[in-house]
Amino acid sequence: MSYFSDIYKGVKSLLTGMTVxxxxxxxxxxxxxxxxxxxxxxxxxxxxxxRGEVVMPHDDTNEHRCTGCQKCEIAxxxxxxxxxxxxxxxxxxxxxxxxxxxHIYHLAMCTMCSLCIEACPTDAIVWAQNFENxxxxxxxxxxxxxxxxxxxxxxxxx
Amino acid sequence: MMKxxxxxxxxxxxxxxxxxxxxxxxxxxxxxxxxxxxxFALAGLLLVYMERRxxxxxxxxxxxxxxxxxxxxxxxxxxxxxxxxxxTIPDKADKFLFNLAPYxxxxxxxxxxxxxxxxxxxxxxxxxxGVFFVMAVSSIGVIGVLIGGWASNNxxxxxxxxRSGLQTISYELSVGLSIMxxxxxxxxxxxSEIIEVQRTGGWFILQGHIPAVIAxxxxxxxxxxxxxxxxxDLVEAESELGAGFHTEYxxxxxxxxxxxxxxxxFIVAAIAVTIFFGGYLSPFGITESLPWMGVFWFMxxxxxxxxxxxxxxxxxxxxRVDQLLTLEWKxxxxxxxxxxxxxxxxxxxxxxx
Numbered sequence: 001m002s003y004f005s006d007i008y009k010g011v012k013s014l015l016t017g018m019t020v021x022x023x024x025x026x027x028x029x030x031x032x033x034x035x036x037x038x039x040x041x042x043x044x045x046x047x048x049x050x051r052g053e054v055v056m057p058h059d060d061t062n063e064h065r066c067t068g069c070q071k072c073e074i075a076x077x078x079x080x081x082x083x084x085x086x087x088x089x090x091x092x093x094x095x096x097x098x099x100x101x102x103h104i105y106h107l108a109m110c111t112m113c114s115l116c117i118e119a120c121p122t123d124a125i126v127w128a129q130n131f132e133n134x135x136x137x138x139x140x141x142x143x144x145x146x147x148x149x150x151x152x153x154x155x156x157x158x
Numbered sequence: 159m160m161k162x163x164x165x166x167x168x169x170x171x172x173x174x175x176x177x178x179x180x181x182x183x184x185x186x187x188x189x190x191x192x193x194x195x196x197x198f199a200l201a202g203l204l205l206v207y208m209e210r211r212x213x214x215x216x217x218x219x220x221x222x223x224x225x226x227x228x229x230x231x232x233x234x235x236x237x238x239x240x241x242x243x244x245x246t247i248p249d250k251a252d253k254f255l256f257n258l259a260p261y262x263x264x265x266x267x268x269x270x271x272x273x274x275x276x277x278x279x280x281x282x283x284x285x286x287x288g289v290f291f292v293m294a295v296s297s298i299g300v301i302g303v304l305i306g307g308w309a310s311n312n313x314x315x316x317x318x319x320x321r322s323g324l325q326t327i328s329y330e331l332s333v334g335l336s337i338m339x340x341x342x343x344x345x346x347x348x349x350s351e352i353i354e355v356q357r358t359g360g361w362f363i364l365q366g367h368i369p370a371v372i373a374x375x376x377x378x379x380x381x382x383x384x385x386x387x388x389x390x391d392l393v394e395a396e397s398e399l400g401a402g403f404h405t406e407y408x409x410x411x412x413x414x415x416x417x418x419x420x421x422x423x424f425i426v427a428a429i430a431v432t433i434f435f436g437g438y439l440s441p442f443g444i445t446e447s448l449p450w451m452g453v454f455w456f457m458x459x460x461x462x463x464x465x466x467x468x469x470x471x472x473x474x475x476x477x478r479v480d481q482l483l484t485l486e487w488k489x490x491x492x493x494x495x496x497x498x499x500x501x502x503x504x505x506x507x508x509x510x511x
Contacts, residue, residue: 007489014474021216021473028215036220 046129051112054081054105055128056145063153064146066124068100072116080109081116100146107133108141122156190282194271198264201424202417203233208461209420209468216472243409248311251406255309260407260414262302267421269295274428275350277438277452288349289341292429293334296384299422300326303386303393306415307403318402321479322393325383328486329390332380335494339373339501340366340433343510353437361436365511369501374434376490376497381426382467383482385419389474392482427463428456435459 024031035044046052058064068085082104087096103125117125125145135141169189173182207222207230214221222229247253273288275281285291300322307319343366344352356362363370383390394402404415431437437459438452445451477485504510 007493017473018469021469024218025212025215025469028218031218032220033218034220 046131048129050127050129050131051114052128052130053107053133053143054110054116054125054145056103056125058147058150059153062147062150064124064150065122065153065156066100066103066146067122067152067157068098069121071119071121072125075115075119077113077115078109078111080106080111082106099152103145105143105145106141107143108138194268194282198268198271198417198421199237202420203237205420205424205464206233206236206416208464209471212465212468213472216469237413240409240413245409245411246406248406251311252309255305256406257411259302259306259309260411260418262305263299263418264302264414266295266299266302267418267425269298270425271421273349274425275353275432275437276456278449279350280438280453281350284348284350286348289337289347289352289433292349292425293330293337296333296422296425297326297330299418302418303403306407310403310406312406314399314401315403315405318393318395318399318405322386322403324479325386325390325392325482328483329380329383329490332376332486332490332494333384335491335498336373336377336380337429337433339369339494339498342498342501342505343370344433349432349437352433353439356436357439357443360511361434361439363434366501366504367511369497369504370434372493372497373501374430376494377430377434378463378466378470379485379490381430382470383486385422385426385467387419387423387467388471389476390482391476392479395476423464423467424460427460427467430463431456431459435463 037044056064056066068083070083070085073081073083082102083100084102084104085098085100088099089095090097114127117127133141170186173185176182177185210232211221211229222232225232225235247256270292272282273285273291275284303322304319307315307317307322310316340352340362341347343362344355346352346355356365359365363374366373386393393399394404399405404412407415438456440446440451440455445455
């Protein structure tokens with residue numbers, strides 16, 4: 001008798017499927033996920049998980065969290081990150097201390113794989129959600145992430 | 159002989175008063191042909207637009223909404239693009255058959271369209287074996303598909319065409335038998351007669367209750383398969399066969415196949431409406447006194463059936479070839495044969511509403 005129960009089960013599963021899509025159709029007006037991009041340029045907010053470009057957040061006193069450990073540079077599979085660093089003498093302890101001069105990020109080479117951000121022990125670099133990254137000259141895609149005159153926040157290295 | 163449209167009786171009388179009978183009837187034929195061709199193009203374009211919009215809503219997208227108000231002119235723009243494209247013919251293709259194939263598909267669709275009643279006596283060709291005629295002519299369309307796939311000199315096109323032949327031969331049976339269940343109830347093959355019977359006795363889906371509902375379900379399944387639409391679109395399974403039988407077609411010849419597919423969907427929906435839902439009759443006779451409302455009711459019901467078919471398409475996954483044949487030969491056909499007997503017994507006992 002599995003013949004008739006097969007028919008019953010088949011019809012039932014088809015109707016279940018149609019209920020699901022039917023619900024989508026009825027609620028389609030409210031829950032449309034398409035972003036009509038150039039029209040809603042002013043209001044469009046990208047999602048947190050969106051990977052636009054790597055940035056280094058600075059606080060009000062122009063301090064960042066990068067210690068210059070170069071782990072991101074090592075983690076990057078295609079050499080998008082270059083760190084130029086120097087040793088400076090700490091005036092308080094008199095010891096030599098590593099400090100970044102420039103954290104250079106080549107957006108043109110970046111594949112948004114997020115390995116650098118995972119590698120960073122101090123969360124100095126994060127993803128930004130901006131996506132209008134096109135420029136007229138390639139050289140503008142090479143960015144220095146730390147702002148001029150910035151220094152590492154005290155206590156990060158401890 | 160062609161029955162004249164009584165809604166356009168004024169035109170008919172005017173023409174016959176103006177010129178001799180032979181010329182007048184010739185002019186009438188040309189006018190009817192032009193009207194049906196215009197309907198063919200317009201309905202096809204509108205249905206393509208509707209399909210894309212509805213598909214988008216099922217998938218929580220927007221669909222075409224840029225060209226014209228709410229994207230209404232999108233398909234017209236697409237058709238214009240297709241007209242301007244080059245008609246390529248593959249090397250070593252059978253050129254004559256390759257060019258002939260689209261016309262087979264289109265002519266079959268147009269001929270069936272001629273017996274569809276849009277309103278009371280608003281029908282180009284009210285033949286007394288209407289239902290039989292529909293079933294006979296609808297199998298001509300598949301010859302176009304077979305020829306197109308064969309003449310393309312392309313293995314994917316050929317496989318697609320062969321699958322189409324296989325599918326149509328199988329499912330034509332179910333379409334025919336499910337229609338026959340209703341013909342038992344109607345007692346006539348003439349389409350206008352089938353509808354007029356429903357005016358007094360109620361729509362056949364109510365009049366024939368259980369067997370009619372079963373027949374309707376079988377008709378919808380088999381009709382969807384006949385038009386080669388998903389979930390029965392093995393003929394043009396994109397992931398397996400490129401585009402199926404029309405892989406090698408480009409430009410307007412491709413557009414013919416594409417439009418014919420949508421017109422076939424309209425035809426299946428129109429026949430379903432005619433034999434199950436009372437055609438142009440209004441529900442409960444609410445607009446009985448306004449005969450011109452028939453077109454409105456007919457189109458409304460047809461569009462609802464078309465929506466149902468689109469709902470199928472965007473819900474169900476595609477069948478495998480063996481599943482397709484199992485469904486037809488092991489399930490639909492025995493159920494159908496049993497259903498006919500069931501319907502006959504119900505009519506014999508007078509248990510119809």
